[in-house]
Amino acid sequence: MPRKRIYIAYTGGTIGMKKSAQGYIPAPGFLTETVRGLPEFHRQEMPEFVIHEYDPLMDSSDMEPADWQLIAEDIQSNYADYDAFVVLHGTDTMAYTASALSFMFEDLDKPVIITGSQIPLATLRSDGQVNLLNALYIAAYYPIHEVTLYFNNRLFRGSRATKADADGFDAFASPNFPALLKAGIQIELIAGSLSKNTSHKLNVQSVTPQDIGVVTLYPGMNSALIDSLVQQPIKALILLSYGVGNAPQNSALIDSLKKAIKQGVVVINCTQCFKGTVNMEGYATGNALADIGVISGHDMTIEAALTKLHYLLSKESDSSAIRLQLTENLRGELSRSGRVSNRSLVSPSQ
Numbered sequence: 185m186p187r188k189r190i191y192i193a194y195t196g197g198t199i200g201m202k203k204s205a206q207g208y209i210p211a212p213g214f215l216t217e218t219v220r221g222l223p224e225f226h227r228q229e230m231p232e233f234v235i236h237e238y239d240p241l242m243d244s245s246d247m248e249p250a251d252w253q254l255i256a257e258d259i260q261s262n263y264a265d266y267d268a269f270v271v272l273h274g275t276d277t278m279a280y281t282a283s284a285l286s287f288m289f290e291d292l293d294k295p296v297i298i299t300g301s302q303i304p305l306a307t308l309r310s311d312g313q314v315n316l317l318n319a320l321y322i323a324a325y326y327p328i329h330e331v332t333l334y335f336n337n338r339l340f341r342g343s344r345a346t347k348a349d350a351d352g353f354d355a356f357a358s359p360n361f362p363a364l365l366k367a368g369i370q371i372e373l374i375a376g377s378l379s380k381n382t383s384h385k386l387n388v389q390s391v392t393p394q395d396i397g398v399v400t401l402y403p404g405m406n407s408a409l410i411d412s413l414v415q416q417p418i419k420a421l422i423l424l425s426y427g428v429g430n431a432p433q434n435s436a437l438i439d440s441l442k443k444a445i446k447q448g449v450v451v452i453n454c455t456q457c458f459k460g461t462v463n464m465e466g467y468a469t470g471n472a473l474a475d476i477g478v479i480s481g482h483d484m485t486i487e488a489a490l491t492k493l494h495y496l497l498s499k500e501s502d503s504s505a506i507r508l509q510l511t512e513n514l515r516g517e518l519s520r521s522g523r524v525s526n527r528s529l530v531s532p533s534q
C-alpha cells in the first residue's frame with residue numbers, strides 16, 4: 185500500500201516554541217528542524233508528510249476568527265493533494281479553532297486532526313513528540329473523516345473538546361461525548377467511525393468576526409451589568425447559567441433579556457457546569473428564560489456555542505433560520521437532534 189501523504193499546518197503554539205527572556209516564543213523554522221532530527225518520524229511505517237509553517241507563527245491566545253479562516257483556506261487549497269491534515273496549534277484556544285473548523289468545513293471527507301503540546305517539542309519531557317507522532321499515525325491508519333483534536337492519547341470530536349487542565353498533560357476533555365479513539369497499547373476506536381461521510385466537494389463556509397457577549401451568572405450579580413451589555417451592538421449573547429439552565433427570578437434581569445431578544449439579539453443558554461445539559465423545563469428559574477425566547481444551548485461547550493454563532497451569523501441573515509439551526513445538531517456538537525420545543529423558536533417580534 186502506498187504511504188499516505190499528510191499536510192501539517194504549523195500555526196504556532198508551545199509545540200514549536202523556544203525559550204526567550206520573555207518566556208516561550210514561537211521561532212520560525214525551529215519545529216521543522218526539530219522534527220527533521222527525530223528518527224521516529226521518518227520510519228517506513230510512518231506516513232509521508234510536509235510541514236507548512238505559518239508566517240507569523242502565533243501563540244493561540246492571539247488568534248481571532250480571521251485565523252480560523254486562514255487555516256480553513258490553507259486546508260482547502262491543499263485538499264486534493266493530501267490524504268489527511270494535521271494542524272499544529274497552541275493549546276489555549278485549540279478547542280475554539282477545532283469547533284470553528286468543524287462548522288466551517290461542510291462535507292468534509294478527509295481527517296483534520298488538531299494537536300499541540302504543553303512542553304515544546306525540543307525540550308526534555310515534551311508531550312509534543314507523542315502527540316504529533318500519534319496524530320500522524322492515526323490520520324494515516326485510523327482516518328476519521330471529521331475535525332478532531334488529539335491530545336494525551338485520546339482523539340476527541342473537535343466540536344466537543346474543551347481545555348480542561350491549564351498545566352497538565354491531560355489538557356483536554358470532551359465532557360458530554362465519548363472520545364472517538366483511545367491510543368493505548370492497542371489503538372481502540374470508541375465513538376469514532378472510519379467510514380467515509382460523503383463524496384461531495386468540500387465547501388468552506390467563511391466566517392467573519394461577530395459581536396457576541398458572554399456572561400457568567402453569579403449570586404448577587406447586578407442585572408444592570410446585563411442591561412449595559414445588551415445596550416452594546418451585539419448580535420448574540422451566551423448566558424452561562426446555573427445547573428440545567430437556571431437564572432435568578434429577578435424581574436430586572438428577565439426584562440433586560442426580553443428587551444434584547446425583542447431587538448433581535450439571539451440569547452442562548454449554556455450551563456456553566458463542566459458537564460451535563462441545559463433543560464429549561466426543569467425548574468421555574470429556567471422556564472422563565474424559555475418563556476421569553478431564550479434558546480437552549482443543550483450540552484454544547486462554550487467553544488461550540490461561540491463558534492457555531494460565528495458560523496451561523498456569517499452564513500445566514502434570517503434570524504429564525506439562525507435560531508432554528510442553533511438547536512439542531514449540525515456537526516455532532518450537541519446530543520439532542522433537531523427536535524425543539526416551539527417556545528424556543530418564538531421570534532423576537534412576538
Ligand SMILES: NC(=O)C[C@H](N)C(=O)O
Nearest residue numbers: 197198243244274275276
Ligand atoms: N501550550 C500552549 O500551546 C499554550 C500557548 N500559550 C498557546 O496556546 O499558543
